[in-house]
Amino acid sequence: xxxxxxxxxxxxxxxxxxxxxxxxxxxxxxxxxxxxxxxxxxxxxxxxxxxxxxxxxxxxxxxxxxxxxxxxxxxxxxxxxxxxxxxxxxxxxxxxxxxxxxxxxxxxx
Amino acid sequence: xxxxxxxxxxxxxxxxxxxxxxxxxxxxxxxxxxxxxxxxxxxxxxxxxxxxxxxxxxxxxxxxxxxxxxxxxxxxxxxxxxxxxxxxxxxxxxxxxxxxxxxxxxxxxxxxxxxxxxxxxxxxxxxxxxxxxxxxxxxxxxxxxxxxxxxxxxxxxxxxxxxxxxxxxxxxxxxxxxxxxxxxxxxxxxxxxxxxxxxxxxxxxxxxxxxxxxxxxxxxxxxxxxxxxxxxxxxxxxxxxxxxxxxxxxxxxxxxxxxxxxxxxxxxxxxxxxxxxxxxxxxxxxxxxxxxxxxxxxxxxxxxxxxxxxxxxxxxxxxxxxxxxxxxxxxxxxxxxxxxxxxxxxxxxxxxxxxxxxxxxxxxxxxxxxxxxxxxxxxxxxxxxxxxxxxxxxxxxxxxxxxxxxxxxxxxxxxxxxxxxxxxxxxxxxxxxxxxxxxxxxxxxxxxxxxxxxxxxxxxxxxxxxxxxxxxxxxxxxxxxxxxxxxxxxxxxxxxxxxxxxxxxxxxxxxxxxxxxxxxxxxxxxxxxxxxxxxxxxxxxxxxxxxxxxxxxxxxxxxxxxxxxxxxxxxxxxxxxxxxxxxxxxxxxxxxxxxxxxxxxxxxxxxxxxxxxxxxxxxxxxxxxxxxxxxxxxxxxxxxxxxxxxxxxxxxxxxxxxxxxxxxxxxxxxxxxxxxxxxxxxxxxxxxxxxxxxxxxxxxxxxxxxxxxxxxxxxxxxxxxxxxxxxxxxxxxxxxxxxxxxxxxxxxxxxxxxxxxxxxxxxxxxxxxxxxxxxxxxxxxxxxxxxxxxxxxxxxxxxxxxxxxxxxxxxxxxxxxxxxxxxxxxxxxxxxxxxxxxxxxxxxxxxxxxxxxxxxxxxxxxxxxxxxxxxxxxxxxxxxxxxxxxx
Numbered sequence: 001x002x003x004x005x006x007x008x009x010x011x012x013x014x015x016x017x018x019x020x021x022x023x024x025x026x027x028x029x030x031x032x033x034x035x036x037x038x039x040x041x042x043x044x045x046x047x048x049x050x051x052x053x054x055x056x057x058x059x060x061x062x063x064x065x066x067x068x069x070x071x072x073x074x075x076x077x078x079x080x081x082x083x084x085x086x087x088x089x090x091x092x093x094x095x096x097x098x099x100x101x102x103x104x105x106x107x108x109x
Numbered sequence: 110x111x112x113x114x115x116x117x118x119x120x121x122x123x124x125x126x127x128x129x130x131x132x133x134x135x136x137x138x139x140x141x142x143x144x145x146x147x148x149x150x151x152x153x154x155x156x157x158x159x160x161x162x163x164x165x166x167x168x169x170x171x172x173x174x175x176x177x178x179x180x181x182x183x184x185x186x187x188x189x190x191x192x193x194x195x196x197x198x199x200x201x202x203x204x205x206x207x208x209x210x211x212x213x214x215x216x217x218x219x220x221x222x223x224x225x226x227x228x229x230x231x232x233x234x235x236x237x238x239x240x241x242x243x244x245x246x247x248x249x250x251x252x253x254x255x256x257x258x259x260x261x262x263x264x265x266x267x268x269x270x271x272x273x274x275x276x277x278x279x280x281x282x283x284x285x286x287x288x289x290x291x292x293x294x295x296x297x298x299x300x301x302x303x304x305x306x307x308x309x310x311x312x313x314x315x316x317x318x319x320x321x322x323x324x325x326x327x328x329x330x331x332x333x334x335x336x337x338x339x340x341x342x343x344x345x346x347x348x349x350x351x352x353x354x355x356x357x358x359x360x361x362x363x364x365x366x367x368x369x370x371x372x373x374x375x376x377x378x379x380x381x382x383x384x385x386x387x388x389x390x391x392x393x394x395x396x397x398x399x400x401x402x403x404x405x406x407x408x409x410x411x412x413x414x415x416x417x418x419x420x421x422x423x424x425x426x427x428x429x430x431x432x433x434x435x436x437x438x439x440x441x442x443x444x445x446x447x448x449x450x451x452x453x454x455x456x457x458x459x460x461x462x463x464x465x466x467x468x469x470x471x472x473x474x475x476x477x478x479x480x481x482x483x484x485x486x487x488x489x490x491x492x493x494x495x496x497x498x499x500x501x502x503x504x505x506x507x508x509x510x511x512x513x514x515x516x517x518x519x520x521x522x523x524x525x526x527x528x529x530x531x532x533x534x535x536x537x538x539x540x541x542x543x544x545x546x547x548x549x550x551x552x553x554x555x556x557x558x559x560x561x562x563x564x565x566x567x568x569x570x571x572x573x574x575x576x577x578x579x580x581x582x583x584x585x586x587x588x589x590x591x592x593x594x595x596x597x598x599x600x601x602x603x604x605x606x607x608x609x610x611x612x613x614x615x616x617x618x619x620x621x622x623x624x625x626x627x628x629x630x631x632x633x634x635x636x637x638x639x640x641x642x643x644x645x646x647x648x649x650x651x652x653x654x655x656x657x658x659x660x661x662x663x664x665x666x667x668x669x670x671x672x673x674x675x676x677x678x679x680x681x682x683x684x685x686x687x688x689x690x691x692x693x694x695x696x697x698x699x700x701x702x703x704x705x706x707x708x709x710x711x712x713x714x715x716x717x718x719x720x721x722x723x724x725x726x727x728x729x730x731x732x733x734x735x736x737x738x739x740x741x742x743x744x745x746x747x748x749x750x751x752x753x754x755x756x757x758x759x760x761x762x763x764x765x766x767x768x769x770x771x772x773x774x775x776x777x778x779x780x781x782x783x784x785x786x787x788x789x790x791x792x793x794x795x796x797x798x799x800x801x802x803x804x805x806x807x808x809x810x811x812x813x814x815x816x817x818x819x820x821x822x823x824x825x826x827x828x829x830x831x832x833x834x835x836x837x838x839x840x841x842x843x844x845x846x847x848x849x850x851x852x853x854x855x856x857x858x859x860x861x862x863x864x865x866x867x868x869x870x871x872x873x874x875x876x877x878x879x880x881x882x883x884x885x886x887x888x889x890x891x892x893x894x895x896x897x898x899x900x901x902x903x904x905x906x907x908x909x910x911x912x913x914x915x916x917x918x919x920x921x922x923x924x925x926x927x928x929x930x931x932x933x934x935x936x937x938x939x940x941x942x943x944x945x946x947x948x949x950x951x952x953x954x955x956x957x958x959x960x961x962x963x964x965x966x967x968x969x970x971x972x973x974x975x976x977x978x979x980x981x982x983x984x985x986x987x988x989x990x991x992x993x994x995x996x
Contacts, residue, residue: 026140073139
């Protein structure tokens with residue numbers, strides 16, 4: 001099956017979902033990315049990307065529980081689907097293959 | 110877990126909730142709030158956090174709208190419009206940001222126009238348009254007495270009583286009289302403004318006390334209890350807002366009054382905004398002032414809910430006609446009718462306010478014309494841009510909509526800045542507002558005014574946006590692509606010319622208005638008041654308390670006070686009078702002749718009555734024309750004498766000598782016959798613009814109804830009268846420290862205050878005219894500068910072909926002056942047509958005063974020439990080689 005190519009930020013978001021496990025939603029995804037990449041990430045961008053990934057079937061969502069600091073609103077918890085895992089793996093694999101054989105500094109990850 | 114009181118900005122939240130796709134709404138709002146509370150607010154502080162929230166909210170809106178996959182978006186009209194609007198808005202913001210100079214000038218111009226409108230509307234709105242601050246206020250009516258030819262709002266007790274008992278369409282009626290008690294105890298003695306009212310007064314208005322109870326019929330009986338209801342302000346100020354005040358007694362004029370209640374802070378007492386306390390009228394119908402012709406009370410009534418106000422008016426007219434037939438010697442015509450209270454409250458100020466409102470609307474129109482002209486100039490430069498957009502598939506409506514979005518955005522920004530202008534303007538307005546302006550407390554920038562600004566701004570945006578938008582798209586878009594963008598079509602240039610003509614025409618209207626008002630004020634201030642106003646200090650002194658129950662005590666007090674004041678160094682003369690000219694004092698009586706009685710005494714002329722100390726006329730320098738002056742010998746025990754003014758002598762004793770004749774003052778059937786011993790010059794009592802009226806001077810000790818307990822001291826000084834005030838005041842206090850002294854002012858100040866309304870109108874017109882002039886000059890300049898820039902090549906050719914600098918200068922100046930002349934012509938015609946609006950505000954000049962118009966034309970010509978100079982200079986300096994190469 002041919003999978004759609006993933007954009008850079010889509011890869012980053014999927015990686016963040018993998019790291020966050022069961023606690024992945026807008027705030028935490030945004031926080032994870034900001035912390036690890038030192039990029040100032042806006043919630044809007046994260047939503048946009050998650051929406052696109054959901055439309056492609058790479059992530060699935062379910063409702064979380066409301067909390068008071070959210071003004072009593074529920075979370076939209078997101079996890080990566082098997083298709084998402086495959087797509088991410090393929091993307092990273094491509095990257096690695098392209099980097100292989102270059103000067104050592106380029107080989108990671 | 111407790112949350113801080115400061116959550117995310119509510120408006121941003123509401124915007125998000127409104128516009129986010131419903132499927133995302135809850136999570137996005139939740140995430141934003143969580144981040145806000147957990148991360149941003151604790152680390153960056155509340156201000157930065159709110160800014161952050163707004164940023165994030167806007168980003169989320171934009172990205173979510175733009176990102177939603179096209180196919181997935183339901184095809185709904187509203188959604189599409191929303192998207193287009195957002196797109197247009199974003200684009201508009203970018204366009205405005207790209208030309209900051211244009212944007213700043215446009216916003217500033219609009220801020221002036223919209224701000225001035227908002228400020229004026231804030232003043233006018235509660236007075237003219239908003240309902241009275243009473244439940245069903247439109248059902249409240251006021252009695253008008255048609256006495257002495259002029260309509261007045263005071264009438265007599267018997268008349269009020271008769272109408273109240275027979276009118277079926279009125280649900281309630283209350284009589285109101287003045288009251289000026291002096292309060293003692295609980296602090297310094299103080300003269301208060303109060304009212305004596307029928308017990309139904311508050312009920313008729315539809316208000317009730319906030320504390321305690323309202324008056325009852327038992328309180329309102331003759332010889333009833335001494336009770337009083339306090340106004341909120343007085344209660345807070347004098348009694349510290351003590352709610353235990355109800356039931357306590359306070360001392361007013363030496364008598365103990367029980368406090369029945371306190372009125373709420375929102376109560377506006379339109380019948381006398383200054384009144385701070387009320388007592389029952391408890392009218393004693395056996396007193397002499399209850400005569401049918403003694404008009405000293407006002408009456409307010411409420412029309413029954415099931416009756417129309419017009420029905421009530423007809424009924425009162427009928428009753429009034431019956432009264433006139435029943436008491437032919439008391440009424441020469443039906444005594445009164447009723448008018449809506451709203452109308453009565455605004456009667457004096459309505460013409461001025463409407464004129465000011467009209468003027469400020471003109472300012473806004475000029476501002477719009479100016480911005481429109483700017484936009485047109487810009488549209489010429491943007492023709493290529495529109496052509497490209499059209500080529501890429503934008504429909505004409507789409508381009509027009511884009512332009513309108515830009516202009517409305519500009520207008521809203523201008524409106525926002527205008528609110529600041531309005532706030533500052535309103536403070537200035539209130540600071541200089543004339544005393545007669547009603548409902549001052551209700552004037553403020555509030556929701557209604559905000560809505561007004563918004564409406565004006567949007568309207569202005571559409572107004573100045575529509576022409577450029579259409580002009581920009583009317584031209585052949587595809588043809589434009591091929592051509593040089595600088596070579597603009599004729600359309601916009603003609604339109605800009607027309608706009609300048611409009612601006613000049615509107616400026617003429619405002620300048621002429623300002624000029625006419627200015628000349629009126631000058632004429633008015635040149636009216637001789639009938640006395641010498643310079644170096645005169647005045648102050649009102651009251652006598653109150655048990656000590657002054659006897660007339661002799663009052664007279665003795667004033668004698669001693671005058672003596673003490675005369676001893677003050679710098680005082681040339683100190684005298685006293687019962688009512689001061691050109692103040693708001695108003696005290697008139699019927700004057701009945703012994704030698705020439707009329708069949709109906711109520712047809713006898715009325716006159717202002719002045720109870721004076723012997724030297725008053727001399728101190729005021731009111732000339733004695735014939736006969737003898739009053740002297741110290743004319744006292745209570747001596748034969749009663751009066752002086753009358755010249756006009757009165759001519760009107761009432763035409764072709765005769767009134768000296769030696771006899772008159773009765775007040776009641777025609779009893780009282781002393783007084784001998785006329787002299788004739789003095791006319792004095793303006795109610796205003797420099799009002800006729801002098803009839804005047805009668807008598808020794809205060811011979812007053813028909815006993816001593817006046819309030820007298821005004823008139824002190825002629827050697828130097829600055831105001832500087833002497835503290836010494837004079839101390840002198841009066843040395844006689845009796847407990848008597849309140851009020852209204853300390855020089856006579857010049859009182860004369861100035863009497864024309865305050867005119868000054869107010871004039872100041873506003875002057876401000877508006879100045880703004881109009883500047884904007885019109887900017888408009889002329891803009892058009893000429895644009896013309897020179899557009900025609901550089903032509904000018905260059907002319908120059909190369911040998912046109913002299915003078916000819917080139919003439920080319921530009923001719924265009925500028927041509928536009929101005931057209932504007933002046935139209936404006937003059939318009940002003941002449943509109944001038945009667947100003948009629949009521951003018952004095953001594955006609956609305957078509959040629960001098961004013963000539964001055965306005967000259968002023969505009971000079972300003973137009975100035976506006977021409979820079980563009981003309983530029984044209985004359987065009988280097989032909991550079992101009993030709995530019996092509």
